[in-house]
Amino acid sequence: MNDSKLKKDVSRYFDDRLRDAGPIAFDDVVKDSNSPRALAAVGVAFVLVGVTAWLWPPQTSTLTEELMATAHWQSDTDVFLDYAGRHFLYELPDLEIK
């Protein structure tokens, strides 16, 4: 038996066996390998955002706090009135005019 006949027979043998095993699509393998990683990444992101928000809650200032910061009640009445006038239409701050 010569090498080329042997090679042909052996190739046919492997072709038959591999065909019997059936194909596995590339996208199925890669998709499956990506899904757990993607889920894990989303989960980690959620946890990080939650922990960050708990440790450093966002600072929201009220208009009152802004006015208190920007206006000097006793000495800068004009500044206060100007500021309050601009914002009065949008919000009714809980101010005490001293």
Added chain:
Amino acid sequence: MLRRRRLLRQLRSLHTDALNWALICCNYDRELAEDVLQTVYLKVLEDKARFAGRSMLRTWLLGVVRNTAREAGRQARPLLIPLPEEAADGSGMPDNDPLALAMKDLSEMQRHVVFLVFHRGSTLEEAASILGIQLGSVRTHYHRAKEKLKSRLINDERFETEERCQSVL
């Protein structure tokens, strides 16, 4: 991101070769082969296995598949109890197929060399690189495998011829 896309393209183009080799390394266990492939692709995409350019990309990838299949096989071994009727190459081939019987006589390494050289058309150097053994060892396995197969197939042909002659007489 661009690198990942390029890697995915390359892996896709080599998928058929990688799959066939994974099936050979996993004794045609489709589930195990799929797990092995998934592990290999993850290793490549996550940079845990990086192509250094010392060989062709296909040769390197098939080497990674083989190493991963061996690790998977070692991990799975305690659960695998080979049954007496199971073929040495994990096949369900009929026992009277001469080539299947001849392949059973080969060692695992000889079968792998024969697959790479005869079926995939790899050179002996490529086969050595994929299998992670010396070129001299690959040559030895290759020649011994060829001799075993030829001897077995020639004997089977002689036996069949004798049987036919006897039945005629």
